[in-house]
Amino acid sequence: MTKFHCPYVDDAAVEYVYGSMDSEQATHFRAHLPVCPACQQEVEVLKGFSNFCRQRREAPFAEIPWRKSFAIIAPPRSWLRRFPVWVPAAAVVLLLVAIGILVFSGYHEQVNDPNHQARIATAPPVEPGILGSPKHVPEMDSPVTLDVKLSGNILVGATKPKYQADAANRSPKDSRKMIAWSSQQTLEALPGASAEIELADASQVSLAQGARINLLAAGSNGDTLRLLQGSMACKITPRSSNRPFTVEAGPAQVVVKGTKFAVRLVSQDEVVVELSEGVVVVGYLQNGGKIDLKAGQEAILKRDLPIEIRDLDPKRSGLMASFEEKSSTKMASSRAGKGHPTPVPAVSQPLPQMESPHPAVEVDSPSGKDKGKGVTEDSHQDFLQDDWVFQMLRSDIDRGKYQDVLVRLDGYLADPESPNRSEAQFLKAMCQDKAGMPSQAIEAYRRYLELWPQGDRADKAKDALQRLEVNGN
Amino acid sequence: MAFVRTMAQTDRLGTVSWVKTPQERLSSDEEQALLQACKRQEASAWMRLYLTHRGSVQKMLFRVLGPVNEMEDLVQAVFMRVHGGLDRFNGRSRLVTWICGIATHVALEYIRKRKRLGISEDHTIEMHPSPQADPSEQLQQKRVMTRFQESLHKLAEDKRMAFVLHDLMEVPGPEIAFMLNVPEATVRTRLFHARKELARRMAKFHGEGEP
Numbered sequence: 001m002t003k004f005h006c007p008y009v010d011d012a013a014v015e016y017v018y019g020s021m022d023s024e025q026a027t028h029f030r031a032h033l034p035v036c037p038a039c040q041q042e043v044e045v046l047k048g049f050s051n052f053c054r055q056r057r058e059a060p061f062a063e064i065p066w067r068k069s070f071a072i073i074a075p076p077r078s079w080l081r082r083f084p085v086w087v088p089a090a091a092v093v094l095l096l097v098a099i100g101i102l103v104f105s106g107y108h109e110q111v112n113d114p115n116h117q118a119r120i121a122t123a124p125p126v127e128p129g130i131l132g133s134p135k136h137v138p139e140m141d142s143p144v145t146l147d148v149k150l151s152g153n154i155l156v157g158a159t160k161p162k163y164q165a166d167a168a169n170r171s172p173k174d175s176r177k178m179i180a181w182s183s184q185q186t187l188e189a190l191p192g193a194s195a196e197i198e199l200a201d202a203s204q205v206s207l208a209q210g211a212r213i214n215l216l217a218a219g220s221n222g223d224t225l226r227l228l229q230g231s232m233a234c235k236i237t238p239r240s241s242n243r244p245f246t247v248e249a250g251p252a253q254v255v256v257k258g259t260k261f262a263v264r265l266v267s268q269d270e271v272v273v274e275l276s277e278g279v280v281v282v283g284y285l286q287n288g289g290k291i292d293l294k295a296g297q298e299a300i301l302k303r304d305l306p307i308e309i310r311d312l313d314p315k316r317s318g319l320m321a322s323f324e325e326k327s328s329t330k331m332a333s334s335r336a337g338k339g340h341p342t343p344v345p346a347v348s349q350p351l352p353q354m355e356s357p358h359p360a361v362e363v364d365s366p367s368g369k370d371k372g373k374g375v376t377e378d379s380h381q382d383f384l385q386d387d388w389v390f391q392m393l394r395s396d397i398d399r400g401k402y403q404d405v406l407v408r409l410d411g412y413l414a415d416p417e418s419p420n421r422s423e424a425q426f427l428k429a430m431c432q433d434k435a436g437m438p439s440q441a442i443e444a445y446r447r448y449l450e451l452w453p454q455g456d457r458a459d460k461a462k463d464a465l466q467r468l469e470v471n472g473n
Numbered sequence: 474m475a476f477v478r479t480m481a482q483t484d485r486l487g488t489v490s491w492v493k494t495p496q497e498r499l500s501s502d503e504e505q506a507l508l509q510a511c512k513r514q515e516a517s518a519w520m521r522l523y524l525t526h527r528g529s530v531q532k533m534l535f536r537v538l539g540p541v542n543e544m545e546d547l548v549q550a551v552f553m554r555v556h557g558g559l560d561r562f563n564g565r566s567r568l569v570t571w572i573c574g575i576a577t578h579v580a581l582e583y584i585r586k587r588k589r590l591g592i593s594e595d596h597t598i599e600m601h602p603s604p605q606a607d608p609s610e611q612l613q614q615k616r617v618m619t620r621f622q623e624s625l626h627k628l629a630e631d632k633r634m635a636f637v638l639h640d641l642m643e644v645p646g647p648e649i650a651f652m653l654n655v656p657e658a659t660v661r662t663r664l665f666h667a668r669k670e671l672a673r674r675m676a677k678f679h680g681e682g683e684p
Contacts, residue, residue, distance in 0.1 A: 011665065011669065014665055014668055014669050014672075015665070018668060020661075020665070045672050045673070045675075045676040046668070046669075046672045048672075048675075048676070049668070049671060049672040049675050049676070052617075052621070052675065053640045053641060056621075056641055057640070057641055057642075057643060084560075084561070
């Protein structure tokens with residue numbers, strides 16, 4: 001069929017043949033037809049087709065013979081069949097939703113019930129005279145809160161010693177949002193890591209490893225922290241005199257109006273304060289005597305003795321410098337590289353250089369930046385000597401957090417340089433045993449006995465293995 | 474719903490014979506009465522409903538799908554849906570329109586299922602040519618019909634349905650719109666494109682077939 005060109009709309013022929021045009025349009029098209037071969041051809045084809053269809057319509061319908069004839073009898077419908085299908089389905093869904101709401105609300109209330117919350121631990125008991133800290137802190141009549149940002153690996157705990165530590169209260173490694181730090185909570189930098197606290201006015205407090213502080217006051221009259229253990233460094237944004245930043249430590253008190261300083265609690269009777277910038281007022285809590293400490297000076301406060309002031313010796317490694325030395329620890333590269341969440345606390349960036357005039361204090365998250373860097377010998381040794389992490393893991397096991405513990409132990413065991421692998425292996429077996437994973441527990445106990453046949457836990461491992469095997473697992 | 478009995482309707486020689494479906498037209502009152510009786514689950518009412526509309530359903534399915542082996546099953550599927558959904562029939566259309574609307578959906582599902590399974594459609598027409606035609610004419614008619622069926626099946630399902638219902642079954646446009654649950658303008662558009670496409674295919678066939 002030859003295709004001719006026609007200025008008319010190509011579809012006009014269809015409308016014309018099937019009577020879809022109004023009379024005026026049809027008149028125009030009829031006048032157009034004699035002069036347009038394309039439309040003539042189109043109309044001819046369509047008319048032929050239309051006739052064909054009419055013949056099909058009128059032709060006797062070649063009905064397929066029914067080889068079967070079905071008679072339908074509808075049995076009486078049950079009462080359920082009176083409803084559309086979606087009604088009972090919707091009823092079931094609603095019932096399940098209601099059950100879910102009831103169950104969840106009960107669980108939620110249980111979780112949010114303060115008496116039922118995860119218990120907060122006291123810090124490991126510290127021998128008095130070394131880095132003594134009071135085990136019991138006088139409770140505030142009414143708790144206050146201070147908005148802070150936490151970074152590093154900080155344990156957020158309660159001041160009441162009866163509560164046990166809950167790993168869930170540990171701040172996330174990259175917590176960049178403000179949280180309300182309550183006077184009922186202590187903040188503690190975990191062993192092997194320092195931690196930073198940033199206040200709403202950009203004042204910064206750095207805690208050395210193992211340092212512990214709590215909040216005494218916050219508000220329009222100023223903010224007061226108490227150093228319970230260890231050492232801390234502060235960079236305080238200048239503030240008005242009626243709203244000072246105060247640190248109490250042992251017998252001493254440091255009132256800050258905007259400066260950079262460090263405080264070390266040597267013992268409950270001795271405190272050292274180093275000032276790198278600004279002016280602070282230091283004194284004793286009891287007798288009220290206070291003096292102004294100037295930049296470049298350090299104050300030594302010993303109970304019942306006069307305050308000793310001396311200049312900071314630039315050659316001597318001061319408190320600020322010691323922060324940097326001790327806190328320059330990094331995560332084990334193998335742990336981070338294998339992608340296992342590790343039981344070893346992450347390590348933050350080194351504390352800022354407090355002696356420089358206006359250092360940019362870096363409170364970066366350690367979560368991403370420190371991966372891939374090795375653990376220094378110092379932090380490793382610290383970890384070796386401190387089995388507090390394993391105590392915490394056992395505590396988690398007692399709470400039924402098996403999967404969390406197993407993940408951390410797997411990461412720890414995956415590192416061949418991990419020091420206390422025997423303890424970790426035994427703990428893993430015990431955790432699997434309690435978690436109801438008998439075959440895995442048997443394998444783990446056997447592994448322990450294979451590697452450490454004379455280990456401290458060998459007898460216990462043998463007993464557990466025998467028990468599991470006797471039970472048929 | 475249960476099937477009570479089966480009957481064979483082939484003649485003694487086992488050949489196909491012309492069987493005309495009883496085209497019993499019901500008045501609106503009769504249709505209402507039948508409808509109510511069916512809702513009361515009266516077996517005889519259901520029997521009458523089935524026998525009255527079976528032919529229309531089969532004709533529509535045949536026009537759309539061609540001679541498929543599962544024709545009886547498809548008709549059965551239509552009436553099973555009619556039985557299950559009769560309570561929802563609100564009388565906005567005639568009963569036959571509603572039933573044929575169900576049949577269109579059954580046909581569309583069948584087409585889509587065959588496409589999904591990659592089964593090609595059988596375009597062979599069981600021709601029942603008039604006894605007066607000579608063999609060559611009968612052959613030519615068969616060729617034309619086969620080509621027509623092929624062209625029809627090449628149409629998109631929605632256009633195919635609109636064309637079959639309107640041009641082959643003379644179902645009015647508003648009723649087609651109700652069956653297919655689309656606006657009337659959509660039905661006109663689909664019809665327009667279906668006619669145009671089919672006409673060209675048939676014209677091309679005739680052009681190829683000319684000696």
